[in-house]
Each structure stands twice: as structure tokens, then as C-alpha cells.
Amino acid sequence: MSEFNKILAIIDATDETQKSLKRAVELAKKTDASITVLLVVYDFSYEMTTMLSGDERELMRRCMIEERTIWLDEILAPYADQVQQIRPLVEWHNRPFEVIIKHTLQEQYDLIIKATHKHHLLHSVIFTPTDWHLIRKAPVPVLLVKDHAWPEHGNIIAAINAANDEIDHKILNQNIIKMAGKFAKILNAQRYLLNCYPGTPINLTVEIPEFDPNQYRQAIRQHHINATLDYAKQYQVPQENCLIEEGLPEDLINSVAKEKDAELIVIGTVGRTGLSAALLGNTAEHLLDAANCDVLAIKPDGFVSPVKLDDKKQ
Known part of the structure; x- marks a missing residue:
């Protein structure tokens, strides 16, 4: 896996602390990576201005981009001397995740960094947040940033499913561990492996009288x-x-991360679409709201984003 370049x-624009920018600068200082800072803007009144001509609508769009570009230049000015290269980019689009992924594909970025926050449950079900789209569809690792600091000699949790024998999942586990090791080296942190496994199915103790749940539990844990x-x-x-815990990953990963005061959780994720993705999500999505530290989501080898460069821009 390549270094971050x-x-x-x-x-x-609504985040006064600019967590994603600060984290990107912090990482770039340690890796000499270049940074592109992307602000996606859109005014939905643009769609309702049917009384305006095409030229007037274009002027409205261009003025907003120019105004935000000036603002972004001011935000970036204090960091100009701190990193090798940092440049602003303002794009007009009504679906931010699409323009993010298209730029990632076009410019071959190694890492996407985005601030995240709690999502209202009903809002998350009806309107899938941008970070959920990125977790499912981005072709490179996505670092979702919260307020937790990155102290020296901190802790990083690599969450794996060690007992899964499928070759693709084994490779994903390996990539999670390697990525956690890469960040541990960059941040001078400790790397932990966390493996969660399911508890004993209750129905087995009812349906099979001679079933010994304690023996079964010990055998599963040892495996x-x-x-x-x-x-x-x-x-x-x-x-x-090495931390081996019994229970649901979305619950245990966060509790272990809090116990260790981890600065980063590294987790693998696969793309999901349709109703199941909207209503159930996956482990990465479940733990996002509860996590009190950054979450790094990576994809399996060979993952191809469903967002294409030739998709029409809105």
C-alpha cells in the first residue's frame, strides 16, 4: 500500500474549528504530502430561478464560487508555510460525494479526510449523509475526523474479523492491520488488534438438550x-x-476505543446499496455516531467505485 502523497x-463552511483541515495539515507535516482543500457549494434556489435567463443563472453560480474561493483562501493562508503544498478548490455540485469521488479518481488522491458529526437518526435514514456515501463508494481510504486529539504515544485500534476464512476478507484484514501500522508509525502510537466474535446462539441451548453452551463458548473463543x-x-x-471480545462489533469497537482512549479506529468496509444500506448500514456506519475518535474506513483490494468520471455534473 502506497504512502500518503x-x-x-x-x-x-459551517464547521468553525475546521477539523478536517487541521487533521490534514497535521498528517501532511509528518508525511510531506500535498493537500487539496475542497469546498463543495450549491444553492438550491438555483433550481427555482426559472424566471432568470441562462446567463443570469450562470452569473449566480460563478459569483458564489468566487465568493467562497476568497473565503477559502483566507482560511488556508495561515497554513501556507506549514506544509509543502496546499491549494484551494471550490466546486458547484448538489451531490458533494460525487464531486469528491470524481476528483479522487481524476487526481489520484491517496486519502480523503472529512469531518463528521452525529447524524439525526430519521434524517440519516431518509437522506443518506455524505460520509456514508464516501464509506460505501470512495475508492481510497476515508478518514472521518472528530474532536479527539492525536497525542504522541497514543493508541490505534485495528478492527478485524480474524476467523473469516474467505480470501478477500483475509486480504482486507491484512490491509487493515498494515494501514493501522502505517498510522502507528506516523503518529508514534501503539497498534492494537481487536477481534469481536458472536455469543452463543440462545436457540441452540433450547433445541439441543445435550448442547453444552460453556464448552461451545470456550471453543469459539479459542478459535x-x-x-x-x-x-x-x-x-x-x-x-x-491483541484484544478478543465477545459481542457485536459496532458496540465493542467503540467501548474498547474509549477504554484505550484511542485516537484512531481502522476498519474495513464494503459498498452497500439499496434499502438494506439505508435502513441497516454496516459496521462502519453504526459505529460512526458513537465513536469519540477518528475512524479510518478502507475498502477491499480491487474495489471499483460506482461513481464514474463521465457521470454528468449537476
């Missing part, structure tokens, strides 16, 4: 311990940094 930081330690040995992770 080009970072795309997504800025939010997950062995699988996790195999990964740890392969990637030189100390045994004491």
Missing part, C-alpha cells in the same frame, strides 16, 4: 484467539496488544 481534505494471534505474529504485533 496526495490528501484531499473536505472542508465544511478466534488462535486466528487473531496468527495475524499478530505475521505483522509483529505483541500478543498483549
Whole structure:
């Protein structure tokens, strides 16, 4: 997996602290990466101005872009001497995730950084937030930033499913561990492997009288311990940094991260579409709202974004 050379930081005009920009600068200082700071703007009244001519509508669009470009230049000015290269980019689009992904594909960025926050449940179901789209569809790792600091000698959690024997999932586990190791090196942090496994199915104890739930539970746990330690040995992770927990990943990952005061959670995710994605989401989406630290979502090898460069811009 390549080093970070080009970072795309997504800025939010309503975020006074500009968490994504600060995180991008912090990372660029340690890696000498260049930064493009992207602000996506759109005025929905533009769609309602049927009384205006095409030239007037174009003037409205251009004026807003110019106004925001001036604002963005002012925001970036204090960072000009801190990093190798930082440049502003303002785009007009009514679907931010599309323009983010298209720029990523076109300019071959290595990492997308975006600030995130809690999403109102009903709003999240009806209007899928931009960061959920990025988790599902972005072709490169997506770092979703919260307010947690990145202290020296901090902790990074690599959340894996160690007992999954599918080759694609094994490769994803390996990439999660390697990515966590890369950030651990950059941030001078400790890397932990966290593997969660399901509890004993209640229906088995009812349907099979001779079933011994304790023996089953011990066997399952040992299987997950062995699988996790195999990964740890392969990637030189100390045994004491291996955490094997029983329960749901979306609950345990956050509780362990809080217990360790982790600065970053690294997790693998796959694209999901349709009603199941809107109503259920995946593990990365479930833990986003509850996490008190940054979350880095990476895709399996060979993932192809459903967003294409030739899609028409709105």
C-alpha cells in the first residue's frame, strides 16, 4: 500500500474549528504530502430561478464560487508555510460525494479526510449523509475526523474479523492491520488488534438438550484467539496488544476505543446499496455516531467505485 502523497481534505463552511483541515495539515507535516482543500457549494434556489435567463443563472453560480474561493483562501493562508503544498478548490455540485469521488479518481488522491458529526437518526435514514456515501463508494481510504486529539504515544485500534476464512476478507484484514501500522508509525502510537466474535446462539441451548453452551463458548473463543494471534505474529504485533471480545462489533469497537482512549479506529468496509444500506448500514456506519475518535474506513483490494468520471455534473 502506497504512502500518503496526495490528501484531499473536505472542508465544511459551517464547521468553525475546521477539523478536517487541521487533521490534514497535521498528517501532511509528518508525511510531506500535498493537500487539496475542497469546498463543495450549491444553492438550491438555483433550481427555482426559472424566471432568470441562462446567463443570469450562470452569473449566480460563478459569483458564489468566487465568493467562497476568497473565503477559502483566507482560511488556508495561515497554513501556507506549514506544509509543502496546499491549494484551494471550490466546486458547484448538489451531490458533494460525487464531486469528491470524481476528483479522487481524476487526481489520484491517496486519502480523503472529512469531518463528521452525529447524524439525526430519521434524517440519516431518509437522506443518506455524505460520509456514508464516501464509506460505501470512495475508492481510497476515508478518514472521518472528530474532536479527539492525536497525542504522541497514543493508541490505534485495528478492527478485524480474524476467523473469516474467505480470501478477500483475509486480504482486507491484512490491509487493515498494515494501514493501522502505517498510522502507528506516523503518529508514534501503539497498534492494537481487536477481534469481536458472536455469543452463543440462545436457540441452540433450547433445541439441543445435550448442547453444552460453556464448552461451545470456550471453543469459539479459542478459535478466534488462535486466528487473531496468527495475524499478530505475521505483522509483529505483541500478543498483549491483541484484544478478543465477545459481542457485536459496532458496540465493542467503540467501548474498547474509549477504554484505550484511542485516537484512531481502522476498519474495513464494503459498498452497500439499496434499502438494506439505508435502513441497516454496516459496521462502519453504526459505529460512526458513537465513536469519540477518528475512524479510518478502507475498502477491499480491487474495489471499483460506482461513481464514474463521465457521470454528468449537476
